[in-house]
Amino acid sequence: MNTPIIVAIVEDKDDIRQSLAILVNGADGFVCKQTYVNAEDALDDLTRYPVDVVLMDIDLPGMNGIECVRLLKPRHPDMQFMMCTIYDEEEKVFEALKAGANSFILKRSSPARLLDAIRELHDGGSPMSSSIARKVVGSFFNVPAPAEAERNTELDILTPREREILGRLSKGYSHKEVADELFVSPTTVRKHIFNIYEKLQVHTKVAAVNKYLNRTNL
Amino acid sequence: MNTPIIVAIVEDKDDIRQSLAILVNGADGFVCKQTYVNAEDALDDLTRYPVDVVLMDIDLPGMNGIECVRLLKPRHPDMQFMMCTIYDEEEKVFEALKAGANSFILKRSSPARLLDAIRELHDGGSPMSSSIARKVVGSFFNVPAPAEAERNTELDILTPREREILGRLSKGYSHKEVADELFVSPTTVRKHIFNIYEKLQVHTKVAAVNKYLNRTNL
DNA sequence: GGCTCAATACTCCATTTGTATGATTTTTGC
């Protein structure tokens, strides 16, 4: 046995998370030292301390597992994400695939099957529960139009001008730089920003930009 | 065991075809009375006498297995096609999926796995060898493969502590809030942030967070 | 006409942040 497969678990339910950890740690060739009860913690920690395979629950309090994958995958393309779900909800599956998930299993899968799946995933496969695979396979038959991304309705309450300014803030511009670009006074920009903060219920640039970029609950 | 799953086999190589038939007929709940050595015969016969599941070789003399599926599937939408192939050739996989194939397995799969797969297929699943699934899954996530070479190496030059602080900044925290969370003085946090700015070549929080979140090209 | 809203603009003030310089203690790699 050479180096074990390093596994992380993101699952809010205590019993399930612990069972999974025990299963993984009890098997030869696997080790799991990183478990998380929510996506926020996982995102933060896994960015800094990547692992080989992440077992990610989809339905998490706060940020869901799919969002978490969407943020983590670009940072660590080699990290493999196995989505764990109770039901094979169609939309979720495709959403997760687009976010960069590599594998899908139903929680009712047997322990042996789960371990096999982790190994397969680590070896470059994409193990999937077959009912989920059916949905994916079926999507090819009817040439699906790539669904457009879900918008953030919060931004709708902003005026066009406010969105324009917020967009520039998201690039890291200062008040003055935005003002120069839009040919208005810095005071005006500040007033707009103040109004934006009120509408979005934030108090800092970074928080506002997070909402603008749909990263509301990092 | 109620009604057995009726299986047909389309495979030009005598030894493989016969082994498969023996395997299927020897197992409880399966029966295979229809085997074909080419796509033309299968097309003709299966049109008149449909079965539950068809094990279809892709590389056949004359008409290939994919063409055969393309013609048969519309006539019998409930008939399930399991493509059997030696290599997981990418183009072939997608071509077959579009033709209406439901399942994919590599010929080197174990007999037990094959029988499981047939049963799953009949039960509405789409069992796939995981390396094939990987191709399918990968087709959804269109990151031009920053596999290893051109990763976001910028974050690698940060120390763990710096990444930790940057992570908190990305949530919209102020210097003081970060300091309180990490039990250090605000001065220390500011020093870290300053060092981060130098390494990332930025001068504001928003710009740093953008790099952290890989959003360089807004 | 009167009303509302968006966009523009100003002032004043307190706080936060960015930059610079310097220093001490821990950790880590060889």
Place this chain on the structure above:
DNA sequence: GCAAAAATCATACAAATGGAGTATTGAGCC
């Protein structure tokens, strides 16, 4: 054990930012 890297803290100053109040103009609506 030593040298390098990382983490810690301090002081100081200038710039940027967040917050509050006020005001003018023009567009659209009833």
